[in-house]
Amino acid sequence: MKFVFSHRKVSGLLTILPAHERDFVDEMSNFNFPLARSLKLKQVMGYDKHRLVDGLVCVSDLVVFGLEYLFKQGWLGRDDFDALVLVTQSPDHFMPPTSNIIQGRLGLKRDLLCLDINQGCAGFMVGLIQGFLLLDQPSIRKVLLINADVLSRKVSLRDRNSYPLIGDAASITVLERSAEDAPIYANLKTDGTRCEALMIPAGGFRLPSSPETAVLEEDSEGNFRSKDHLRMDGSAVFNFVQVEVPPMIEEVLQMAGTKMECVDTFIFHQPNCFMLQKLADRMKVPYDKMPSNIVENFGNSSGVTIPLAIAFNLKDRILAGDVKACLSGFGVGLTWSSALMNLGPLNFCEMINYQ
């Protein structure tokens, strides 16, 4: 599916990271593999540091902390926005929506559209498209796109496929109308037939959590996880990304009538640096145009990795002026989506720690 938006922009960006940093080297003994093999992975995949929440910290805790920070800084007024779109796979509860919980905890106005979207690695793109669509309504002046996940709480400590790369984080992105008519091109694709490549099998209504679903099972590669844990078919996901993403990027460039070399930066979801470098090689994009440093510094925080990569790598550039950026998210669903747009100048772009 293709989308074209005009008179839309991102006007501010804040990321919220748990303050507690973990180190892959300290965790290697949890895994059922020789240390030398795990160290190899550190080099190839970029496993190093990652940020995880402590205890029972939830999505709404990170987001409320971030919004209070924005209000205190004066970068956002409590009544400045009319829609709050939260993209998460780790809601505080099945019901009510976590966006409503956030509205209630902050005492925000009742005249506010609160919307939860269940999406993961493509969640920034899905939220961006949804947010831009909402801005068609004259009554909506600004949309807060919030991406947040605390998925580490659903990953087995003894799963070398997922635990070393997982990260928790939140981001708040302000979307609003722009006087400038710089078109934004986007596309999005879905393949639910491959939905089991990334899933948490138990805990929903199909397979409720029980003592049986909590039992750790060993997979063919020596990882231990239960049905309550996140499981990822790494090979299937890798192949999906390598096959589907490059033609999707070609498509969005064609929509815009532009070429790869005219794009200033490619900010992609950050599963691991190996996967991104293989994408860059295939697309003939220089590595310095496609940052792949988020997993090694913060972990993979699903839909937050794109805003985090923007804030970590582009802050000064997008505060000062605009950057032609190709954004792309891909993962759970399976869902994959991209956009070509000018980013900046932003009113604020900041990274803070959740204390």
Add this chain to the structure above:
Amino acid sequence: MEKIEKILQEIRPEFVFTPETDLITEGILDSFDLITLVSELDKEFGISIAGVDILPGNFCSIHAIRELLKQYGVEP
């Protein structure tokens, strides 16, 4: 051929490799070993094996790896 064997030996020193050793179905290489192998082959031969070629069938034996490398203009 020796270079491929040497790389495999570094990744899994506990095994003895022959050209026909089944690397995948015998569980010698797991999915992450495969990634390590690709990374090492890229470095050794100055190539970038395409992501779409990183399939178990292309790495199931030293013979298969050799055939794949030929497609990248490499005679190991």
